[in-house]
Amino acid sequence: MALPEIVSIILRLAELAFAAIITGLNGDYLHSVRGASSWDLGRHIYTEVVAGLSILFAIIWLFPFSSSFIHWPADLFFSVLWFIAFGLLVAWLDGACGWVFDWDNISFRGTASCAQFKAVIAFSFLSAICWLVSAIVGIWWVRRHTRVHHTTTAPTYRRRRWYRSRV
Known part of the structure; x- marks a missing residue:
């Protein structure tokens, strides 16, 4: 069945796209404040x-x-890393651009710093969800294949040891 492979490829492409978007937007912000303290x-x-x-x-x-x-443990680890990044960025924004999930005041004309920050926050959340779903698909695939593997093997019988008493 090719469904898990297709879902995995779609999730990996989404993870790649979201990370690239975050890298670009966040890198632009870091470039604009390059004199600030680390x-x-x-x-x-x-x-x-x-x-x-x-x-x-x-x-x-x-x-x-x-x-x-x-690699589902690594997927789960990356999901946790992205949820941490999401939380750190939400705490950093702290209502400076309005409520974090309020997209009504977003405009791409003039200064787009609020739009940029909210886009980074949104894509970090989406990336965390994609990595989590990828881990769940991996856990499901591994459990399904190990269960099938164990059911198809022949049963093993213990031989009686020659040095044991028969009484």
Whole structure:
């Protein structure tokens, strides 16, 4: 059945696209404030590192081999990293551009910093969800294939040891 492979490829492409969008938007912000302290930009640097690692591993695991499903612990780990980035960015925004999920005041004319921040937050959440779903698909695939493997093997019988008493 090719459904898990197709779902895995779609999720990897989404993970790759979301990480690339976040890298571009966040990198633009980091470039515009390049004189600031690294301590003040720690949340954005963390998000940039997670996005870079996500791009690397999404490209590596994009190829549709069955071994790509056994990486579900790494998928779960990346999901946690993205949820942390999401939380850090939401706490950093702290209502400066309005409510985080309020997209009514977004405009792409003039200064688009609020739109940029909210887009980074939204795509980091979507990336976390994609990595989580990828981990769930991997867990399901591994459990299904190990269960099938165990049911198809022949039962093993224990031989009686020659040195044991027959009484």
